[in-house]
Amino acid sequence: MRLPEVERGDSLRSRALIRIISAALGARLPDAARVAFYHKNFVGTALGAWTQRAMRGPSEWSVAERELMAAMVAKWNSCPFCVGAHRAVAVRGMDKAVADACLTDYRTAPISDQLRATLAVLETMTLHPDELQAAQARAATAAGVTRRQLVDASAVAALFNIITRYANALDFAIPTDAEFDKAAAMMLKRGYA
Template sequence: MRLPEIERGDGLRTRMLIRVISLALGARLPDAARVAFYHKGFVGTALGAWTQAAMRGPSEWSVAERELMAAMVAKWNSCPFCVGAHRAIAVRGMDKPVADAALADYHTAPIPGPLRATLAVLETITVHPGELRGDQVRAALAAGATRQQLEDAVAVAAVFNIVTRYANALDFTIPTDAEFDKAAGMLLKRGYA
């Protein structure tokens, strides 16, 4: 259920800001940003800071790899908005065919072993969290992922297991590929906070 205040903004200042950003983008401001403007205490400030830390903070993973992780979590949670948004960012830092192959089947995609093993951990955390076992984590470490990389990846999965659910619950509008691409540029430049 989408509240009218999320669509248009919940105050005059927010309404004007949404209009200005939409004009600057040359496209409708994506719903994720609209929700972030809606009563900052709802998801805006805290979730924005957490997402910024997970996606743009210091990490051995590249921004593109973390964006691919977010897209994978979105895929496992059946969230087409987040798949499209985070794929659009990931392909700005990695080959599009590689990102698409990972989204189709990361087991056979031409990605590094540590990333593949880490995605297996994230899939379990997302789809069957009660089934995560130490041997799966040890396998990721044996494949070359570091403890810090696993912690960073789990932070990405945690935040996007929340974001994908509210995106689906609020029935986010799915932008075109061109609109996703424009928004990707904005997120790469400005970040999530």
Template sequence: MRLPEVERGDDLRSRSLIRLISAISGMRLPDAARVAFYHKDFVGPALGAWTQAAMRGPSGWTVGERELMAAMVATWNSSAFCIGAHRATAVHGIGAATVDACLADYRTAPIAEPLRAALAFLETMTLRPEELLPSDARAAMAAGVTRAQLVDAAAVAALFNIITRYADALGFAIPTAAEFDKSALMLLKRGYG
């Protein structure tokens, strides 16, 4: 369901910022950014801070790897907007061939075993959370994932299990591939905060 307030902003300041950013960037401000202007006192600061910490804070995972994790969660949740957005951003960190191979089947993709093990953990966490057991964490750590990396990966998955549903519930518009790429570059430069 598209809310008019998300599309245009819920106050004069938000409407002005949305117009200004769209004009400067030369493209429609993506809905993921527009929702940050919607009832900022409700979820904006908390969600923005959590996203910035999970996706750009200190981590044993690179930014590209965390963006890939977000794209994988989006794939498992069939969220077209989030797949496009995080695929485009991950590509800048780890390359299109690797990202696309992971999105097709991370089990056979040309990635390091710790990342593959983390993705297996996140897949269970996303698709079958009731089956997630301590043995899944031990298996990931046996494959070289540190405890801190597992915590960081779980934070990315928890966050994007929420965001993908949020994006789909609000009916986010799907940008073109070129617009996703332009947004990815802005996201890499400015972060999520």
């Protein structure tokens, strides 16, 4: 359900910011950013800080790898907005063909064994959380994934298991590839908080 307040902004200040940022971007401000302007208690400062930490904070995973993880969680949750948005950021730090191969089937994509093992854990965490067991974490560590990498990847998955659901629930508009690309440049420059 698309809320008019999210579309236009719920205050005069939000409306002005949406217009200014859209003009600077040269495209419609994506709905994810619009929600951040809508009633701060809805997604608010805490979610922004958590997202910033998970996606841009110190990690053994690159920003591109974490963005690809977010895109994979979005794929598993059937969220086309988040797939497009996070794929667009990921391909600014990794080969587009690799990201696309991973989104098609991470099991056969030309990615590291560590990333493949981590995505297997995240897939279970996303699609079958009741089946997640310590054996999967041990399999990931046997593939060379560190405990810190598993913690960081789990934070990305937990976060995007929430975000993809509200993106779908609020019926986020799907930008064009060019608009996703412009927004990706902004996300890399400004971050999430």
